[in-house]
Structure formats: structure tokens, C-alpha cells
Amino acid sequence: MVALGESMVTFLPTRPGRLADVPSFDRSIGGAESNVACALAAAGHTARWVSRVGADAFGDHLVREIGSYGVDVTSVGRDPGRPTGVYFRTAGDRATDAHEVAYYRAGSAASAMSTRTVDLTAVRAGRVLHLSGITAALSDDCLRLLRDLTASRPDHHRPLVSFDVNHRPGLWRDTQGPHVLLELARGADIVFVGEDEAREVWGVTGGPTAIRALLPEPRTLVVKQGAHGATLFERTPGDTVTFAPAPTVHVAAAVGAGDAFAAGLLSATLRALPARDRLRHGHLMAAAALTVPGDLATPPRRDHADRLAALDDDAWGRLRLAPGWTDVPDRAEEEVHTP
Secondary structure, eight states: OEEEOOOEEEEEESSSSOTTTOOOEEEEEEOHHHHHHHHHHHTTOOOEEEOEEESSHHHHHHHHHHHTTTOBOTTOEEETTSOOOEEEEOSSOTTSTTOOEEEEOTTOSGGGOOTTTSOHHHHTTSSEEEEEHHHHTTOHHHHHHHHHHHSOOTTOOOOEEEEEOOOOGGGOSSTTHHHHHHHHHHHOSEEEEEHHHHHHHHOOOSHHHHHHHHOOSSSEEEEEOGGGEEEEEEESSSEEEEEEEOOEEOOSOOOSHHHHHHHHHHHHHHTTOOHHHHHHHHHHHHHHHHTSSSSOOOOOOHHHHHHHHTSOHHHHHTOEEOTTTTTSHHHHHHHHTOO
16 A cells, blocks of 8 residues: 655653643654554555655654654655654643644645655555545645545546545645545545544534435545444445444553554455454554554554454454553453453
8 A cells, every 4th residue: 555645753742741841752753644554564564655754864764763664665755945844742632622732844845745746656556545634735736636646537547545534624724624625535435534523624413324425426435433433334336334333442542543543444455354344453453553652553463353353243342452452462352251
């Protein structure tokens, strides 16, 4: 698979508190699309990340760290005139009012991505191309690039296009964000969107069925419903609907779950698994991310994830996943059988 999008050097506070009060930070990496590529590479797939970074030390760090997951980074361009983006965030849950994020990405190297500055042959070389709405908000050139990649091609020569809506209100410079995101989603083959996100962006209040009515074009639409689960609509050629509840997860940090869910579902899609199992693999990859402090986690071994995804509905409903469950495969299965 190929993932295209901006990654940034992330500075994580060494203790809770306001950014103004935190004395030091640890350096990490962050980027929705590269997170998906890293998770898929760690799960045994061939993955490539395409982007642009500055010809600076932070760019060196991003390329080295993402490459360390086994991701092909040979198509990442270096821009001598623009910096690598960075951001700082607080340690608290992103869902709380106390959470702070400070982005320093305006004019970044990635914002100069365009049909002229990225290798389109490398972008289109995979079975799946993963994109997100974040890229569309970075610049007019980035938006034109995403429109080109999601456009129908008369020769049908394009990979399966995966698109995560990933609405970031602070990135949009005008009121066109909802319209643009809807346009791009309608051009994709697989679309990921949160139920609450669809309500916020498009005002859809009727749940997954209403979201499907708004987005009938994608072959596969995945509506994420938080801790409740996820619903998958698939045109085969009529619409089939599959719901899979999420397992109970003892959360260490509520970050990275959306990207991990996309990676798990795409992994199962590449393996041509049935709809229920694709959703369950998404949940399991998300659970791996939720049970570690950062955005990226070691995924469960494939044989372990396959065993859990194959559980009957009752056993799946009793599943409890705690920190360390991917390191100790028997832990999750022991909890399945705990009265």
C-alpha cells in the first residue's frame, strides 16, 4: 500500500499540564497517513510513504523513524526552501477542554506537495492508496493533488483509493472544508468517517444509514461509532450492511486509534477477509494503539489477531484488552473465558 500525506515531528510533554507550564518534551513522530503505513508495515505488508520534508534535521528524523518501521521512504522529497512541520501537544485526552495543540506547519515542505512535486508513478504503484482530508486543507496545490488522485480515470488505472475524512477545523482557511471533504469522499473507493464527525462536518444526524445516504458512491463506507463499534456498508452490487461491536479496552491513551483502525481494516482488505473480520481487525489494531501511551503501537501477531477475529459473537463480546495484550497473546484469550 501507499500512503500520501504530511508527517510532523511531535513534541510530547514529560508530564501533565498546560504547554506554558511543561518544562520539557520528548520527541516523537505524528502523521495520520504515515501512521497507517507504519502499522501496515509492522503487520507484514509492503508499505510506502510519499511526502515532502525539509532538508533539515527534523526531516532526517522523520524519514529515519518512519523507515525504521519497515516503510519504504525512497519517494519522500526533500525541500531546501521549506521546513519540516512540527507540533506540540499536552499529555491530556484530546477530547477534553484542557487539551492543547500548537502546530507549526504553515509553509511546511509538505504543504508544497502537488502533481509536479511528488512522484505520481510511485503514488499509484500500490494496490491501495491511502489519503486523508488533512492533506486537502494544507494548500491549494495539495487540494489539486488529492482531486487528481481521487478522480475517475478513463483507463481505470488507479489503485483502490482509501480516504479518511479526518476533519481538522483549525486547518481550513475558509468555509469550504465540508464541501471539499464530501467531494473527495465521493471519489474514493473506501471511506472512513466517524459518526460524530459526520454530524459536525455535514450535519448528518440519522446515524450510519443517513451517512450512507449522503455517501452512496464509495464501494465501501466505514462509519466509526467510537466505543460502540463500527458499521460497514459495501456495494456488492446491492448494499450489504455489517456491524461489529468494539471490544472492551482498558485505555492507556486515547490517541492514534482512528489511524490504527484504518490500518487494521485495510490489512484485512488486502487479505480479502469478509466484512465482519475486516471490522474486527480494525478494532484489534485500534485496541493496540489505545493500550499504549503514543500514536503508534506494535500490532498483534497476525495469527493471534486472526484467532480473536474468528471468535463467536458471545466470546467476542466478553473480550477484554488491557495494556500489554499484544505482547502476551494468551492474556486476551484468557480474559475471553473469564466469567
